Amino acid sequence: xxxxxxxxxxxxxxxxxxxxxxxxxxxxxxxxxxxxxxxxxxxxxxxxxxxxxxxxxxxxxxxxxxxxxxxxxxxxxxxxxxxxxxxxxxxxxxxxxxxxxxxxxxxxxxxxxxxxxxxxxxxxxxxxxxxxxxxxxxxxxxxxxxxxxxxxxxxxxxxxxxxxxxxxxxxxxxxxxxxxxxxxxxxxxxxxxxxxxxxxxxxxxxxxxxxxxxxxxxxxxxxxxxxxxxxxxxxxxxxxxxxxxxxxxxxxxxxxxxxxxxxxxxxxxxxxxxx
Amino acid sequence: xxxxxxxxxxxxxxxxxxxxxxxxxxxxxxxxxxxxxxxxxxxxxxxxxxxxxxxxxxxxxxxxxxxxxxxxxxxxxxxxxxxxxxxxxxxxxxxxxxxxxxxxxxxxxxxxxxxxxxxxxxxxxxxxxxxxxxxxxxxxxxxxxxxxxxxxxxxxxxxxxxxxxxxxxxxxxxxxxxxxxxxxxxxxxxxxxxxxxxxxxxxxxxxxxxxxxxxxxxxxxxxxxxxxxxxxxxxxxxxxxxxxxxxxxxxxxxxxxxxxx
Numbered sequence: 001x002x003x004x005x006x007x008x009x010x011x012x013x014x015x016x017x018x019x020x021x022x023x024x025x026x027x028x029x030x031x032x033x034x035x036x037x038x039x040x041x042x043x044x045x046x047x048x049x050x051x052x053x054x055x056x057x058x059x060x061x062x063x064x065x066x067x068x069x070x071x072x073x074x075x076x077x078x079x080x081x082x083x084x085x086x087x088x089x090x091x092x093x094x095x096x097x098x099x100x101x102x103x104x105x106x107x108x109x110x111x112x113x114x115x116x117x118x119x120x121x122x123x124x125x126x127x128x129x130x131x132x133x134x135x136x137x138x139x140x141x142x143x144x145x146x147x148x149x150x151x152x153x154x155x156x157x158x159x160x161x162x163x164x165x166x167x168x169x170x171x172x173x174x175x176x177x178x179x180x181x182x183x184x185x186x187x188x189x190x191x192x193x194x195x196x197x198x199x200x201x202x203x204x205x206x207x208x209x210x211x212x213x214x215x216x217x218x219x220x221x222x223x224x225x226x227x228x229x230x231x232x233x234x235x236x237x238x239x240x241x242x243x244x245x246x247x248x249x250x251x252x253x254x255x256x257x258x259x260x261x262x263x264x265x266x267x268x269x270x271x272x273x274x275x
Numbered sequence: 276x277x278x279x280x281x282x283x284x285x286x287x288x289x290x291x292x293x294x295x296x297x298x299x300x301x302x303x304x305x306x307x308x309x310x311x312x313x314x315x316x317x318x319x320x321x322x323x324x325x326x327x328x329x330x331x332x333x334x335x336x337x338x339x340x341x342x343x344x345x346x347x348x349x350x351x352x353x354x355x356x357x358x359x360x361x362x363x364x365x366x367x368x369x370x371x372x373x374x375x376x377x378x379x380x381x382x383x384x385x386x387x388x389x390x391x392x393x394x395x396x397x398x399x400x401x402x403x404x405x406x407x408x409x410x411x412x413x414x415x416x417x418x419x420x421x422x423x424x425x426x427x428x429x430x431x432x433x434x435x436x437x438x439x440x441x442x443x444x445x446x447x448x449x450x451x452x453x454x455x456x457x458x459x460x461x462x463x464x465x466x467x468x469x470x471x472x473x474x475x476x477x478x479x480x481x482x483x484x485x486x487x488x489x490x491x492x493x494x495x496x497x498x499x500x501x502x503x504x505x506x507x508x509x510x511x512x513x514x515x516x517x518x519x520x521x522x523x524x525x526x527x528x529x530x531x532x533x534x535x536x
Binding site for chain 2: 179180182183184185186187188189190193196197198201202204205
C-alpha cells in the first residue's frame with residue numbers, strides 16, 4: 001500500500017488477524033472532501049452576494065405575478081395554437097435531426113472503436129465545443145443566418161441535441177462490452193459493419209430513451225427561444241410580459257404546461273418500455 | 276497438407292512483454308490441436324496471431340499459403356472470413372435473436388439496404404438454421420441470446436462459426452466458463468465438426484484431461500516458447516511438469532500482503 005501525505009496525517013486503520021497477518025484500511029477521504037465542498041460553498045456565497053433577506057422582503061412578488069395570471073385570459077387561447085405548433089415542430093424536427101446525426105458523431109468519438117486518438121479527440125472536442133454554446137446564444141446566431149422564425153429555433157435545438165446525445169452515446173459506447181465487436185471483426189467484418197451489428201443492438205434502447213428525453217427537454221427549451229426571435233411561444237410570452245398582460249401570459253403558460261405534461265407522460269411510457 | 280506454419284515467430288507487446296519467442300510450428304489441414312500452458316504463457320497470443328487479431332513482430336506466419344503479415348486492409352477482412360473464432364465469454368450480441376447472431380458471417384456480402392434495415396436473405400437464414408441444427412439448438416433460433424444458458428450460448432457461437440464455413444477454427448478457452456458436463460457437450464461438438472468437415476481446430480484450454488481426451492495433438496507453451504509438441508497419448512506427468520513448472524516454482528502464496536481496501 002502506498003502511503004500518501006494524507007495517510008501520514010490520518011493513520012490507516014490496522015486489522016490484525018489471529019495468526020499475526022495485518023491488513024490496512026485507508027482512512028476515509030470523505031471528511032476532507034466535505035470540508036473542501038463547504039469552503040467552496042462559502043466562497044461562492046460571498047462572491048455572488050446572495051442576500052437571503054431579499055427573499056423575505058421581496059419574495060411575495062412571485063405570488064403577486066402568479067395571482068395576476070389568474071384567471072387566465074381564455075379569449076387569448078386562439079392566438080396560442082399557431083406559435084405552440086411552431087414550438088413543437090422546432091423541437092421535434094431539431095430533435096430528430098440531432099439524434100440521427102449524433103450516431104456517426106458518437107461512433108467517431110468512441111475511443112474503443114476509433115483507435116486513432118487524434119481523430120476521436122477531434123470529434124470529442126467538437127462535441128464539447130457545441131455543448132458549451134448556450135442554446136439561446138446558438139438561436140441568436142441562427143437568427144442572424146436564417147432570419148427571424150422557426151428555422152433558427154430548429155437549428156439551435158438541432159445543435160444542442162446533437163451535442164447532448166452525441167456525448168451521452170459515446171460515453172455509453174465506450175462502456176459497452178466489446179466481445180461481440182471483437183468476434184465480428186475476427187469474422188472479417190469491417191469496423192462499420194461490426195459497429196452496426198455488435199454495438200447498435202446493444203445501445204439501441206439507451207439511444208431511443210435518451211433521444212426521447214432530449215425531445216422532452218427540447219420542448220421546454222423551444223418555448224423560450226422566441227425571446228431571441230427564433231419563433232414559437234417564446235415570442236408570445238415576451239410580448240405579453242412586456243405589456244404586463246398577465247392573464248394572457250397565464251393562458252400561454254397553462255397550455256404549455258399541459259402540452260409538456262402530456263408529452264412527458266407519453267415519452268416516459270415509451271422509455272419505461274425500452275428498459 | 277500444411278495449413279498453418281509459424282517460422283521463427285516473435286511477438287512483443289508495446290509494454291515490453293515478450294508473448295511469443297521464436298515459435299516454429301506446422302499444423303496440417305484437419306488436425307485437432309490443444310494448446311496448453313499457464314495463464315499468461317502466450318496461448319491466446321499464439322492463436323490470435325493466426326487471424327491477424329494480433330500483429331507479429333518477427334518471423335513469418337503462413338496460413339493456407341498466404342503470408343499473414345503482408346495482408347492489408349480489405350485483404351485482412353477477406354482472409355479472416357476463412358477462419359472461425361470461439362471465445363471464452365461467447366462474445367454474442369445478447370440483445371438480439373440467436374439466428375441474427377448466426378447470420379453475422381453473411382454481413383459483408385449483403386446489399387447496403389439490408390445492412391441498414393437488418394434484413395437477411397432467405398437462403399442464408401436456412402443455412403444458419405442448419406448450423407443451429409448441427410449443434411442441437413434449432414428450437415432456440417428465435418429466442419433472444421440473453422435468455423440462454425452459458426452452454427447454449429457457446430453452442431450458438433459454434434453455430435455462428437459453422438455458418439461461416441471456415442477452414443480453421445480457433446477457440447480461446449471455449450469451455451473455461453462452463454460446468455464440466457456442458458464443457459464435454461461443447462467439446463463433443465468440436466470433435467464432431469472436426470471429423471465431419473475436416474476443419475482444423477486449435478483450442479486453448481486449461482483442462483488438461485479434456486485436452487488429452489479430445490485433441491489428437493498437444494502443444495505446450497511456457498513463457499512464449501513451445502516446450503512440447505506431440506501426440507496427446509504421449510503426454511506424461513514429466514511433460515506436464517515441463518509445461519506448467521513443478522509445484523516448487525509456483526509463486527509463494529503466503530507473502531505478507533497488505534490489502535487495498
